[in-house]
Amino acid sequence: MLAPQLKRQNKEPVDTTLIAALRSNFRGQLILPTDSAYDTARRIWNGNIDRHPGLIARCAGTADVVQAVKFARANDLLVAVRGGGHNVAGRALCDDGIVIDLSGMRGVFVDPRQRTVRVQPGATLGDVDRETHLHGLAVPAGVVSRTGIAGLALGGGVGWLARKHGLTCDNLLSCEVVTADGDLTAADDTTNADLFWGLRGGGGNFGIVTSFLFRAHPVSMVFGGLVVYPRDQARAVLRRHRDLMPSAPEDFAAYAALLSTPDGVPAVAILGCHCGDPAEGERIWQPFRSIATPLLDAVQPLPFPMMQGLIDAAFPEGAHNYWKSSFLKEQSDDSIDLIVELGNRAPSPMSSLVVEFYGGAVARADHPDTAFAQRRPAFNLGIMAQWTDPADTERNITWARDAADAVAPFASGGYLLNFLDEEGADTVRAAFGANYPRLAALKSKYDPTNFFRLNQNVLPAH
Numbered sequence: 350m351l352a353p354q355l356k357r358q359n360k361e362p363v364d365t366t367l368i369a370a371l372r373s374n375f376r377g378q379l380i381l382p383t384d385s386a387y388d389t390a391r392r393i394w395n396g397n398i399d400r401h402p403g404l405i406a407r408c409a410g411t412a413d414v415v416q417a418v419k420f421a422r423a424n425d426l427l428v429a430v431r432g433g434g435h436n437v438a439g440r441a442l443c444d445d446g447i448v449i450d451l452s453g454m455r456g457v458f459v460d461p462r463q464r465t466v467r468v469q470p471g472a473t474l475g476d477v478d479r480e481t482h483l484h485g486l487a488v489p490a491g492v493v494s495r496t497g498i499a500g501l502a503l504g505g506g507v508g509w510l511a512r513k514h515g516l517t518c519d520n521l522l523s524c525e526v527v528t529a530d531g532d533l534t535a536a537d538d539t540t541n542a543d544l545f546w547g548l549r550g551g552g553g554n555f556g557i558v559t560s561f562l563f564r565a566h567p568v569s570m571v572f573g574g575l576v577v578y579p580r581d582q583a584r585a586v587l588r589r590h591r592d593l594m595p596s597a598p599e600d601f602a603a604y605a606a607l608l609s610t611p612d613g614v615p616a617v618a619i620l621g622c623h624c625g626d627p628a629e630g631e632r633i634w635q636p637f638r639s640i641a642t643p644l645l646d647a648v649q650p651l652p653f654p655m656m657q658g659l660i661d662a663a664f665p666e667g668a669h670n671y672w673k674s675s676f677l678k679e680q681s682d683d684s685i686d687l688i689v690e691l692g693n694r695a696p697s698p699m700s701s702l703v704v705e706f707y708g709g710a711v712a713r714a715d716h717p718d719t720a721f722a723q724r725r726p727a728f729n730l731g732i733m734a735q736w737t738d739p740a741d742t743e744r745n746i747t748w749a750r751d752a753a754d755a756v757a758p759f760a761s762g763g764y765l766l767n768f769l770d771e772e773g774a775d776t777v778r779a780a781f782g783a784n785y786p787r788l789a790a791l792k793s794k795y796d797p798t799n800f801f802r803l804n805q806n807v808l809p810a811h
């Protein structure tokens with residue numbers, strides 16, 4: 350392979366004097382392929398992604414983001430935007446072009462009186478929880494603490510608190526945005542309200558968010574954890590989850606997962622969190638803890654940040670990942686039988702099939718009008734292939750693709766934007782559902798040249 354270097358989209362190299370000029374007006378780090386920091390800086394969570402950007406602009410603040418966008422535009426560079434670097438398809442990286450890397454901007458500032466939290470775009474969910482927990486507050490987000498809040502919030506954001514308090518994007522109050530022209534602007538209910546609509550579920554299509562203001566909720570201790578059963582109980586566990594979740598109280602969120610124990614024994618688990626009264630939490634959990642004799646019952650009162658970090662170890666940095674996901678029309682006995690069979694065929698003990706049910710505040714009519722399209726209460730199946738040896742890549746990707754094909758007869762045709770791996774334009778369109786035409790019109794207003802296109806891309810309407 351030729352040594353990587355910064356190239357324009359027509360493949361012409363960018364003169365080093367231009368990079369030197371950018372350096373004179375940049376507070377963060379500009380990392381080139383020749384720098385010793387380069388190989389570490391181009392690494393993201395998914396070890397299966399191996400890209401070689403021509404320049405990594407690790408921004409120290411909003412002014413650096415503005416400079417990086419203007420430089421990219423002036424030099425016709427392909428642009429990737431990196432928040433937490435957790436997007437499974439590696440949308441945070443590109444070859445030859447520039448990565449506008451926000452991972453150094455991790456500030457989190459809580460206003461306990463207003464119950465609001467200002468968050469910079471490189472923060473992880475764990476960074477946010479660490480600060481909010483000091484005040485007995487939490488922002489609804491995901492389920493793994495190392496996920497970046499920026500990408501998660503822009504794609505919607507489902508997690509332990511969503512059934513009670515809504516999606517992450519439902520709790521977004523305002524954004525500071527650098528547009529495709531390098532202008533700094535605001536977006537909220539009254540300023541650029543159309544842009545604000547698109548930022549809540551439309552992904553990274555409309556600009557780089559350099560600051561998020563979220564609403565926080567009083568959540569401190571929760572009653573949660575996981576209960577693990579032998580794999581031969583998988584049907585019973587998935588059926589219990591199917592039967593109880595649609596009528597469960599909104600305080601309670603639970604996922605059913607076919608996974609393996611850390612020593613590789615196939616198992617099935619319920620993972621969940623009750624964020625209301627602990628005695629009620631214990632009562633709600635009871636039917637999930639008594640399906641059979643568990644291998645492990647680790648359900649207990651927990652500080653919320655601990656709940657958020659509970660399954661971090663199951664998603665280690667640098668492991669190889671390939672994901673598929675799909676909402677289901679229904680979770681029938683037949684779909685459950687199929688999911689169990691597919692889980693039993695997983696070639697890697699690190700892989701999992703996870704059935705999630707949202708509903709509650711996600712589906713209620715009182716949520717704000719946002720670009721997030723998949724609100725109806727439904728089961729979502731995540732097919733998560735994970736392995737460590739690159740020699741196993743083909744086998745694991747084939748398993749995930751075959752599993753997605755096999756569940757197609759049960760699929761609703763809807764997808765969760767945040768879980769999309771490298772998919773075709775039709776799948777992206779289906780994830781945006783009925784909102785796609787409005788998003789395309791917004792794209793032609795805010796990014797008519799599709800400058801921001803390494804994302805779940807919306808094409809400008811012309």
Ligand SMILES: Cc1cc2nc3c(=O)[nH]c(=O)nc-3n(C[C@H](O)[C@H](O)[C@H](O)COP(=O)(O)OP(=O)(O)OC[C@H]3O[C@@H](n4cnc5c(N)ncnc54)[C@H](O)[C@@H]3O)c2cc1C
Nearest residue numbers: 432433434435436440491492497500501506507553558804
């Ligand atoms: C282990 C794991 C667990 C997960 N769990 C959940 C979950 O529980 N719920 C859920 O909803 N999702 C979940 N996800 C999916 C996650 O929300 C997405 O992968 C999301 O993209 C991660 O955000 P990030 O900032 O880390 O992304 P990055 O990989 O850094 O960026 C991804 C894309 O987001 C856009 N982007 C990032 N930052 C900005 C910004 N500041 N401005 C504009 N665009 C930006 C860019 O288009 C970029 O291409 C999980 C992912 C992983 C790997």
